[in-house]
Amino acid sequence: MTEPLATEDHYGRAAERVPRKSAPIMPPQNxxxxxxxxxxxxxxxxxxxxxxxxxxxxxxxxxxxTQIAREATIQIKPADGLDMEAALSSAQRIASGFAGVRSASIVGQDATLRLLEPWLGTGFNLEELPVPRLVIVTIDPVAPPDFAALRAALAEAVPQASLDDHRTWVxxxxxxxxxxxxxxxxxxxxxxxxxxxxxxxxxxxxxxxxxxxxxxxxxxxxxxxxxxxxxxxxxxxxxxxxxxxxxxxxxxxxxxxxxxxxxxxxxxxxxxxxxxxxxxxxxxxxxxxxxxxxxxxxxxxxxxxxxxxxxxxxxxxxxxxxx
Structure with a gap:
């Protein structure tokens, strides 16, 4: 706020009041x-x-x-006398028949080779290695399937198959x-x-x-x-x-x-x-x-x-x- 300051000239008459600004308590900058x-x-x-x-x-x-909850993985381990392609097809068919499963796709040999290239390089024969094969199961996150029943059905049809619903990772x-x-x-x-x-x-x-x-x-x-x-x-x-x-x-x-x-x-x-x-x-x-x-x-x-x-x-x- 400002206060008027009264002054007088040399004849003693009141001069014009000059406003005087009050200094702030706090300096604006220091x-x-x-x-x-x-x-x-x-x-x-x-x-x-x-x-x-x-x-x-x-x-x-x-x-x-969200991404993990939308997928599950069926892993089939190789064994003596096991027809891997037939086992993969059977696992795919069983998974596709469950409610809550949107799709089931087999990871082909070429895709499996690409997954292993960073560790094993190129030019190797996949059939000579005990490498598990995978089936990717896309599930409905809103209404997921009964994983216990799916595991039981897979164990009965393909004993070498195991289902991973990634619950531990989630x-x-x-x-x-x-x-x-x-x-x-x-x-x-x-x-x-x-x-x-x-x-x-x-x-x-x-x-x-x-x-x-x-x-x-x-x-x-x-x-x-x-x-x-x-x-x-x-x-x-x-x-x-x-x-x-x-x-x-x-x-x-x-x-x-x-x-x-x-x-x-x-x-x-x-x-x-x-x-x-x-x-x-x-x-x-x-x-x-x-x-x-x-x-x-x-x-x-x-x-x-x-x-x-x-x-x-x-x-x-x-x-x-x-x-």
Missing amino acids: VAGSALILVIAIMTFLSCLTLGAVTLVRDTASTWQ DRLIAMANTTVTIGVSVLILMLSATTLAIVFATRGAMAGNGHIIEVLHFVGAEAGFIARQFRRHFLLTGMKGALAGGLAATIVFVGFSWWSSRNMATPQADQATALFGNFSIGAAGYGGVILVVVLVAALTAATSHLTVVSFLSELDGTQHDG
């Missing part, structure tokens, strides 16, 4: 404020990266789980995804806690530098709410600057990884990375989480500074009454 913006930006950046990584792992695990995958998400959320909470502590110390430091002004304002009748609002406004602006910088940096990282993944889709490195982490796209939910973290950090900065100032003034009043 070294401590710039350092706090940098700290908040770093914390926000790391928090957004953690949230994006958790989102990426969760989405990838969900995709893996359970391990769910456990791994849940553990990763829990760790990520814990790290995110630690980041926000560290940000809160940094704000508390920065507010205490700012109050120590302006303590005499705060005490004078408080003793002449300025309410605690007025003083706290000044600090809250200052630190809200500081928190918004740091949080926006950190959130923007994290968004650039996510967009860069997504662009790299799309540009190198056909390379072996990108294929391996895509198989593990998807296409490095966190989606709308991930970017919404980044915005939420930015807003949360800015609000946390303002709320923490407000509570710290109110607590300081309460201690000041208690000291005054004791004295």
Whole structure:
């Protein structure tokens, strides 16, 4: 707010009132404020990266789980006197007859050779090796077949056949995804806690530098709410600057990884990375989480500074009454 300043000329007459601006309690910029913006930006950046990584792992695990749940594998081990092609056809026919099975396809010799090439090379005879043959069963994830009955039917018709519904892999995958998400959320909470502590110390430091002004304002009748609002406004602006910088940096990282993944889709490195982490796209939910973290950090900065100032003034009043 401004206060008019009255002046007089050399004849003693009142001159025009000149408005005088009151100085803010908190300096608009200082070294401590710039350092706090940098700290908040770093914390926000790391928090957004953690949230994006958790989102990426969760989405990838969900995709893996869906893909695994849609397929089962019938493995037929070679044995003396076993007609492998007849056994494969029998297993395919039995699996196709069960409700909940969409299709059953035999993995041919050429496809089996391609699967073994990375380990055995080329130019070998598949019939001379005790290599199991496979039947891929595509199932309905909404209404899966009765796997126990299917195993019993396969064991009766083809004793060398075994059914793998990948349930063990799905359970391990769910456990791994849940553990990763829990760790990520814990790290995110630690980041926000560290940000809160940094704000508390920065507010205490700012109050120590302006303590005499705060005490004078408080003793002449300025309410605690007025003083706290000044600090809250200052630190809200500081928190918004740091949080926006950190959130923007994290968004650039996510967009860069997504662009790299799309540009190198056909390379072996990108294929391996895509198989593990998807296409490095966190989606709308991930970017919404980044915005939420930015807003949360800015609000946390303002709320923490407000509570710290109110607590300081309460201690000041208690000291005054004791004295």
